[in-house]
Amino acid sequence: MTLTGVNTKPGMKKPDRVSVLMSETYEVTLEELKHLVSERALSGETVLLNMGPQHPSTHGVLRLLLELDGEVIVNCVPDIGFLHTGIEKNMEAKTYEKAAVMTDRLDYLNTIGNVLAYSLAIERLAELDVPPRAQAIRVILVELQRIASHLVWLGTHALDLAAMSVFLYCFREREAILDILEMCSGQRMMTTFFRPGGLWRDVPADFELAVRRFLRSFPARIDMYHALLTKNPIFMDRTRNIGRINAEDAIRWGLTGPSLRGSGPSNDIRKTQPYSGYEQYDFEVPTGTNGDVYDRYLVRMEELRQSLRIIQQALDMLPVGPVRSNNRKYVPPPRAELGTSMEAVIHHFKLWTEGFELPKGAIYSPVESPRGELGVYLESDGGPFPQRVHWRTPSFVHLQALPVLSKGHLVADLVGIIGSVDIVLGDADR
Amino acid sequence: MSEDHLNKAIHTLKERFGLREAEIQKYPPALLVPAEQVIAVCQTLNDEFGFNFLSDLTASDYYPEQEPRFHAVYNLYSHEHNTRICLRVPLNGDSPTLPTVEVIYYNANWHERELYDMFGFDITGHSDLRRILMPADWEGHPLRKDYPLGYEEPQFTFNYDDIDRRKHKARYEEA
Numbered sequence: 001m002t003l004t005g006v007n008t009k010p011g012m013k014k015p016d017r018v019s020v021l022m023s024e025t026y027e028v029t030l031e032e033l034k035h036l037v038s039e040r041a042l043s044g045e046t047v048l049l050n051m052g053p054q055h056p057s058t059h060g061v062l063r064l065l066l067e068l069d070g071e072v073i074v075n076c077v078p079d080i081g082f083l084h085t086g087i088e089k090n091m092e093a094k095t096y097e098k099a100a101v102m103t104d105r106l107d108y109l110n111t112i113g114n115v116l117a118y119s120l121a122i123e124r125l126a127e128l129d130v131p132p133r134a135q136a137i138r139v140i141l142v143e144l145q146r147i148a149s150h151l152v153w154l155g156t157h158a159l160d161l162a163a164m165s166v167f168l169y170c171f172r173e174r175e176a177i178l179d180i181l182e183m184c185s186g187q188r189m190m191t192t193f194f195r196p197g198g199l200w201r202d203v204p205a206d207f208e209l210a211v212r213r214f215l216r217s218f219p220a221r222i223d224m225y226h227a228l229l230t231k232n233p234i235f236m237d238r239t240r241n242i243g244r245i246n247a248e249d250a251i252r253w254g255l256t257g258p259s260l261r262g263s264g265p266s267n268d269i270r271k272t273q274p275y276s277g278y279e280q281y282d283f284e285v286p287t288g289t290n291g292d293v294y295d296r297y298l299v300r301m302e303e304l305r306q307s308l309r310i311i312q313q314a315l316d317m318l319p320v321g322p323v324r325s326n327n328r329k330y331v332p333p334p335r336a337e338l339g340t341s342m343e344a345v346i347h348h349f350k351l352w353t354e355g356f357e358l359p360k361g362a363i364y365s366p367v368e369s370p371r372g373e374l375g376v377y378l379e380s381d382g383g384p385f386p387q388r389v390h391w392r393t394p395s396f397v398h399l400q401a402l403p404v405l406s407k408g409h410l411v412a413d414l415v416g417i418i419g420s421v422d423i424v425l426g427d428a429d430r
Numbered sequence: 431m432s433e434d435h436l437n438k439a440i441h442t443l444k445e446r447f448g449l450r451e452a453e454i455q456k457y458p459p460a461l462l463v464p465a466e467q468v469i470a471v472c473q474t475l476n477d478e479f480g481f482n483f484l485s486d487l488t489a490s491d492y493y494p495e496q497e498p499r500f501h502a503v504y505n506l507y508s509h510e511h512n513t514r515i516c517l518r519v520p521l522n523g524d525s526p527t528l529p530t531v532e533v534i535y536y537n538a539n540w541h542e543r544e545l546y547d548m549f550g551f552d553i554t555g556h557s558d559l560r561r562i563l564m565p566a567d568w569e570g571h572p573l574r575k576d577y578p579l580g581y582e583e584p585q586f587t588f589n590y591d592d593i594d595r596r597k598h599k600a601r602y603e604e605a
Contacts, residue, residue, distance in 0.1 A: 028566050036558060081563040089572055093579050125456060251483050251509060254537030265509060272512045361456040364486060364505045364516065375486050377503060379454075392486035392505075400540045429563060 036077045037067045046074055049411075053082050057160045057415040060425030062399070064414075071410050076403040080396075083429040091389040095355025096122055096196065099386065104190040106391060107427035109149040112141050112181070113369045115194045118389075120275055121365035121376040122196040125358050128330055134198040134323040135277045139314045140211060141184070141193065142276075143307040147218070148177040149370035150300050150307075157297070157419035158229060161238050166228055173221055180210050197331035198324035208315060215312055222304050230301070239294040243405040243417035246291055253401040256394055257372025258299045259421050263291030269368040281313045293420040300422070330356045355384040362388075371395060371422050395427035432513040439479040439515060447471060458505065458514035465502075465519050465528055472504070472517075472531050481506040481515060484535035487542065489521075489549050493575035499523030500549060504531075521551070530556040548573035 030042075040046045046069045053063040061082035067075035087106060091099040103114040116138060123130060130138075155170030178188040184203050185191040193200050229235045245255070247264040260267060268285040270278040286302035288295025325331045332351045333344035358380035366375040372394030381387040398421045405417050440459060443449055447467050452460035463471050475481040486505040493499060498520030507514050519528065528545070530553050532538040543562040545551045550571035553559055561568060570577050585593050 032560070032566075081561075081565070084563040086572060089577075089579060252536045254484060254535070256485075267509055360454070362454050362460075362490070362503070363456045364458060364503075364514070366485065373485060375505070377486060377488050377505070379490050388488075388490040390486070390488040390503075392488075396540065397537050400537060 033065070033077065036065075037075050040069070040074070041067050045069075051411075051414075053079075058418060059156060059423055062418070062423070062425055062428075064402075066411065066414075068411065071412075073406050073409055073411060073414060076406045076414070078399050078402050080399060080425070080428050083425045085430065087430050088389055088391065092386055095384050096358065096386065097351075097355055099389065100195060101190075101192050104192055105426065106393065106430055107369065107371070107374070107395070107424050108189060109152050109424055110145055110369050110371070110374075110427075111189055111191055112145040112193060113149075113367065113374060115192055116142055116276070117365065117367045117369070117374050117376045118378075119194045119196045120367060121363055121378040122330075122358065124365050125361055125363045125378060125380060126196070126330055126356075128197050128327055129325055130198055130276075131322045131325065132277070132319045133202075133321045136314045136318050137199060137203055137323065138194060138276050139278065139281070140311050140318075141181070143311045143314075144177045144180060144211070144214075146307050146370045147304055148174045150304055151177075153300065153370070153419070153422045154225060157416070157422075158235075160415040160419045161235060163229065163232075163235065166225065169221070169224065169228075173218065176214050176217075180207070180214065183207060183210060195324070195331075197327065198322070202323045208318070211311065211315055215308060215315075218308060219305070222301065226301065230298075236294065238413070238416055239297060239420070240292060241290070242293045242409060242413045243420055244290060244292045245401070245405055249404065250291065250401075253404060254397040255372070255401055255421075256397070257368065257370070258296055258303060259372060259394075259398055259401075261285065262288035262296035262299045262420075264289060269366050269373060273366065275367060278310075280317075281310045283309050293416050296420045357382060357384050358386075364392075366392070369394060371424070371427065372398065391430055393427040393430065395423040395425070396430075399423055399428055432508075432511045435479065435508075435511045436513045436515060439475065439481075442478070443471060443474065446474070452516075452518045455516050455518065458516045460503075460516035460518050463517045463519050465521060468504075468517070468519055469529050469531060469534075472506070472534050475506055475515065476534050480508045480510040483507040483509055484531070484538055484541070485514070487538055487545070489545055489551070489573075491549065491573065491575045493523075496523040500526050500551070502528055502545065502551070525552065526550065527552045527554060529554050532557065547571070550574065 041048055046067050049066045049068055051064040051066055052058040053061040063079040065077040065079060066073055085105065087102050091102055100115055100118055103118045104111040106114050151170040151174045155167035158166035181191055182188045184207060185193040185200065245263055250260050250263045264287055266285045266287045271285055283306045286299050288299050328347045332348050337344035338348055360380055360382040362379035364375055364377050366373050374394060375392035377390035378386060379388040406414050443461060449461045449463055452462045485507045489500050489502045491500055500521040502519040502521060504517040505514060528551050530538065530542055539558065540562060542553045542556055543560060546553055546559055547561040547564055548571055
């Protein structure tokens with residue numbers, strides 16, 4: 001074993017890069033995909049069409065193999081993995097605190113939610129307490145991030161359905177949220193602001209003012225989005241009764257979050273298994289009835305308002321106090337203590353050179369991301385490196401329901417359906 | 431309510447299938463299930479106890495141990511009772527084989543493809559067993575512990591010449 005925990009046995013065969021580069025490109029034959037398409041595709045009666053991975057409405061690098069009968073989708077075969085970056089493998093070779101940086105690269109629209117899921121898994125395994133102020137700030141930032149993520153979803157979803165101006169308005173409001181994140185962490189997107197045991201540091205003095213300014217201005221903006229889209233006849237024609245799925249099938253296909261709630265079930269992990277003090281806040285979980293693209297749209301629009309409610313309450317009762325746990329086995333001491341306390345120097349040195357060791361055990365810790373259930377399976381062998389980190393990402397699971405949602409619809413409706421399940425390919429491919 | 435329900439489910443499974451609890455799992459409570467009983471256990475949990483949602487399916491590699499080398503980890507959730515349960519399936523290193531549960535939980539399809547891709551598990555009865563994240567012609571299974579991470583070895587004075595020679599060979603002689 002080397003220091004990084006990766007076994008490098010002598011004589012083990014390493015992939016030879018040069019020969020990989022020089023070899024011919026491997027192409028998948030129709031023979032290998034035959035079982036995924038209907039008989040009619042083989043006789044040439046239906047057409048096989050490639051969509052993506054560079055198609056703008058696939059929200060990243062999603063490739064779809066479509067079997068078309070005229071303009072109607074007979075079969076749809078999603079092909080993912082173009083954004084695979086081996087984050088799970090890489091995390092196994094890093095200490096727990098260093099691995100937190102990689103969480104931002106998973107779902108790049110919900111960076112703060114990812115690091116929250118990861119920190120919570122560690123805190124639950126280590127039974128580490130988080131101070132109330134840190135929990136409240138976590139909730140505020142995660143809900144702001146949820147709004148930002150929904151704004152990107154709304155903008156791109158509307159853009160796919162040819163409503164250009166909504167996109168511009170949404171990105172304007174998102175900018176205000178990114179400014180708040182930058183004010184706290186110094187970064188607009190890749191923040192890593194939460195750490196196991198609390199926050200990286202306390203929020204700046206004008207944080208509250210900035211959030212309150214956003215809270216004041218945003219409700220009117222939501223009204224504006226509703227005015228632009230909700231009763232717009234073109235938008236309604238293109239979204240109602242498109243991509244329908246009933247509640248039972250949605251659960252079987254693993255849908256969670258707004259994509260599931262559009263079909264009726266009111267399952268929300270913030271309510272069913274509260275974390276970070278969500279049980280203190282009064283908010284509703286909006287649900288739809290038809291389970292079509294339009295209902296999923298309405299659910300997310302209402303979630304914007306509910307997130308505002310949560311932020312308002314969290315901000316009103318924001319406690320004062322520390323923002324990091326004072327358990328020195330996991331959390332480094334404040335900078336000021338290093339000049340006066342030998343113990344603090346030792347802890348600081350140990351934590352930044354070796355990292356902390358988690359007790360042996362495995363845990364599955366789910367949180368509600370803007371897209372649905374974001375679960376972290378974390379397993380520790382008692383050492384400073386994770387034995388296994390697995391991300392149960394909503395986009396990965398939701399994408400496989402795409403064939404069910406899109407069967408029998410027109411190609412033009414497919415872009416609306418992709419938008420309505422709100423996928424992020426960084427989240428799906430990891 | 432949900433606590434009672436979970437205990438009842440665990441109790442029934444232990445009696446009916448002779449299962450043991452997995453101590454390594456802190457949350458949710460886990461049972462050790464042999465691979466040949468996975469389908470029956472999932473079916474029971476689904477039909478009798480309302481665990482209608484496969485929330486996650488993954489695995490962990492305990493290399494260099496061989497028996498068992500892997501644990502496949504099923505995380506199930508019941509929407510009705512709001513409770514979670516975990517099944518851990520020990521698999522040996524020589525030919526890890528799992529039966530598919532995609533008939534019960536449709537979304538197991540891609541999770542099982544990921545296990546095949548990343549750990550090299552053979553999923554019997556799977557409808558579409560292809561690689562999912564790695565390219566179709568990829569060799570090896572990246573999440574196995576004996577698969578190298580692929581970073582460069584740091585060059586120090588004691589191994590400088592050794593690494594230099596290897597790099598030169600890979601770059602000019604083998605190409």
